[in-house]
Amino acid sequence: MEIDSERVESSLWIGNKRYRAFLSGWYFSWTEIDKRNREKKTISVPVSEVIGVKEGRVEIQPQKKVEDTDLDFTCKFLKPGCPGSMDHSTPNRPSRPHQLLVFINPFGGKKRGKQIFHSLVAPLFELAGISSHVVATERANQARDYILKKDLTGFDGVICVGGDGMFSELLHGVIGRTQQEAGVSEHDPTVMLQPCDLHIGIIPAGSTDCVCFTTMGINDPVTSTLHIIIGDSQPLDVCSVHYQSTLVRYSVSMVGYGFYGDVLAESERHRWMGPLRYDYSGCMVYLSNRSYPGLVQYLPADSHISSPRDNTRCLSGCRVCSESKERLFPHFESSSSLYSANVSQYSSELEGEWVTVEGRFKCISLTCISSSCPRSPKGLSPSAHLADGTADLILVRETNPLGFLTYLHRHTNTQDQFDLPFVEVHRVKAVRFSLPPGEEEEEEEEEYEGGDQEIQASTESVLEDPEKLCCSNTAGHSQQHLTGRKERGNVTTSRVKRRGFVCGPCGTKPRSVSVWNCDGEILPHTEISCRVHGQLVRLFARGIEDSTMP
Numbered sequence: 142m143e144i145d146s147e148r149v150e151s152s153l154w155i156g157n158k159r160y161r162a163f164l165s166g167w168y169f170s171w172t173e174i175d176k177r178n179r180e181k182k183t184i185s186v187p188v189s190e191v192i193g194v195k196e197g198r199v200e201i202q203p204q205k206k207v208e209d210t211d212l213d214f215t216c217k218f219l220k221p222g223c224p225g226s227m228d229h230s231t232p233n234r235p236s237r238p239h240q241l242l243v244f245i246n247p248f249g250g251k252k253r254g255k256q257i258f259h260s261l262v263a264p265l266f267e268l269a270g271i272s273s274h275v276v277a278t279e280r281a282n283q284a285r286d287y288i289l290k291k292d293l294t295g296f297d298g299v300i301c302v303g304g305d306g307m308f309s310e311l312l313h314g315v316i317g318r319t320q321q322e323a324g325v326s327e328h329d330p331t332v333m334l335q336p337c338d339l340h341i342g343i344i345p346a347g348s349t350d351c352v353c354f355t356t357m358g359i360n361d362p363v364t365s366t367l368h369i370i371i372g373d374s375q376p377l378d379v380c381s382v383h384y385q386s387t388l389v390r391y392s393v394s395m396v397g398y399g400f401y402g403d404v405l406a407e408s409e410r411h412r413w414m415g416p417l418r419y420d421y422s423g424c425m426v427y428l429s430n431r432s433y434p435g436l437v438q439y440l441p442a443d444s445h446i447s448s449p450r451d452n453t454r455c456l457s458g459c460r461v462c463s464e465s466k467e468r469l470f471p472h473f474e475s476s477s478s479l480y481s482a483n484v485s486q487y488s489s490e491l492e493g494e495w496v497t498v499e500g501r502f503k504c505i506s507l508t509c510i511s512s513s514c515p516r517s518p519k520g521l522s523p524s525a526h527l528a529d530g531t532a533d534l535i536l537v538r539e540t541n542p543l544g545f546l547t548y549l550h551r552h553t554n555t556q557d558q559f560d561l562p563f564v565e566v567h568r569v570k571a572v573r574f575s576l577p578p579g580e581e582e583e584e585e586e587e588e589y590e591g592g593d594q595e596i597q598a599s600t601e602s603v604l605e606d607p608e609k610l611c612c613s614n615t616a617g618h619s620q621q622h623l624t625g626r627k628e629r630g631n632v633t634t635s636r637v638k639r640r641g642f643v644c645g646p647c648g649t650k651p652r653s654v655s656v657w658n659c660d661g662e663i664l665p666h667t668e669i670s671c672r673v674h675g676q677l678v679r680l681f682a683r684g685i686e687d688s689t690m691p
């Protein structure tokens with residue numbers, strides 16, 4: 142073996158073939174040598190993409206097997222060109238995590254969370270020398286509360302093994318904790334939230350896994366694990382949803398009113414059906430052919446930078462996202478913390494002229510990301526960016542059932558869902574929704590003093606009778622309600638007027654007010670405001686690579 146300060150060289154045998162191997166600071170390469178000492182093909186792997194090296198012959202899958210032989214070693218690496226392997230031009234060298242906090246939802250998706258973690262993820266973590274503290278959740282919101290309250294010293298990231306609901310728990314925990322530590326109020330919609338240093342990793346084990354699919358291009362636990370191990374870092378925009386001056390929830394994938402709100406409300410009534418309930422409820426709500434009056438105000442994003450109809454895709458190393466960093470963090474200075482200190486408390490991102498749109502809508506959706514999933518590979522807004530500080534606002538006006546079906550169907554094929562006369566899409570930085578005059582929510586002063594059980598009970602009563610959804614103030618399970626309750630002793634709840642006549646194929650009463658579906662949770666308020674926080678959190682991900690593009 143030859144050693145100099147730059148590189149190490151040695152001969153190597155793989156099976157009965159001889160190779161010459163080189164190890165430099167950045168790359169590990171091996172070149173096959175034939176019997177006449179001629180060099181053949183070279184394989185080169187960036188050292189940053191080596192998962193781990195162990196003495197002996199080691200197999201991990203389908204079962205762990207170690208053959209302890211003196212002269213052998215096993216090197217596991219990301220195969221070049223595979224999902225997760227690094228494009229050599231990728232500028233930032235990631236720093237690898239050493240210790241991770243893992244939350245497994247044993248009941249998410251097909252209830253395979255524990256099995257997925259122990260058979261596919263844990264052996265790779267072990268090989269990579271990553272230690273993990275594993276918590277199998279016993280109740281909803283346990284992961285969020287753990288992140289908010291426990292000592293997280295030493296952890297380089299938090300991982301969820303579950304679906305979008307579990308991701309949302311981690312999102313709320315990480316953002317909430319970061320703001321608590323920075324002394325920033327989450328409730329003030331004008332304040333610039335502190336970006337979060339603690340990375341979030343997603344091992345898909347849910348029903349939809351939309352956030353994982355949108356940020357990786359694939360729902361595959363091993364690919365996700367490899368991104369975590371090599372410490373990939375993908376910033377992500379987050380939308381905060383407020384009711385008056387109270388934070389209600391954070392959202393990444395969808396805040397939807399009308400059709401999407403009604404489908405969620407309907408599906409909650411049919412939980413016993415399992416995942417089938419979404420298809421069933423989708424049909425029922427579609428057949429009821431509802432539309433709702435609304436007054437939408439939005440703050441447009443700079444249309445010179447990008448547009449939701451520019452036919453681009455946000456891919457790994459996206460130029461729009463990387464150039465947005467300077468705009469979003471003008472006072473950024475590199476330091477131990479990602480964007481620490483010196484950030485102005487108030488964002489200039491909220492400057493500009495608001496645009497107002499009034500009408501009747503089949504649905505209104507706001508999404509920070511494309512929100513793709515295996516059933517809708519292009520997603521709600523195919524050209525949305527992961528980290529440009531904007532969201533796409535999609536307004537689908539009242540139309541005939543066939544027109545709306547065409548709109549829905551185009552999410553599943555290659556046709557442009559925005560190329561329809563009743564659909565408009567805008568790239569925005571903030572949105573406000575209110576009911577037009579005459580349709581307002583009637584405010585009734587009611588003491589909001591419920592505990593968890595009361596929230597649960599009120600939710601259940603609403604689910605028994607979906608009509609209550611339009612007149613009740615169902616609280617979701619968000620941190621904001623729980624923490625907010627302490628601060629606001631006298632928050633008013635709202636009741637909403639509705640019209641009482643029967644129509645529609647499923648015989649339900651048409652309502653003048655729908656509900657908001659915020660990443661799969663029903664919001665307790667109708668008149669909300671939303672604001673996009675650019676690059677607020679970081680995922681162990683790299684964005685979608687060309688090779689994995691859906």
Ligand SMILES: Nc1ncnc2c1ncn2[C@@H]1O[C@H](COP(=O)(O)OP(=O)(O)OP(=O)(O)O)[C@@H](O)[C@H]1O
Binds near residue numbers: 248251305346348
């Ligand atoms: N032990 C538990 N018991 C009951 N609910 C739980 C538990 N752990 C987590 N949860 C809640 O279950 C909800 C759904 O879980 P998860 O998102 O993992 O799966 P899913 O709903 O099947 O997938 P998706 O959200 O992708 O559709 C989450 O909102 C989470 O808060």
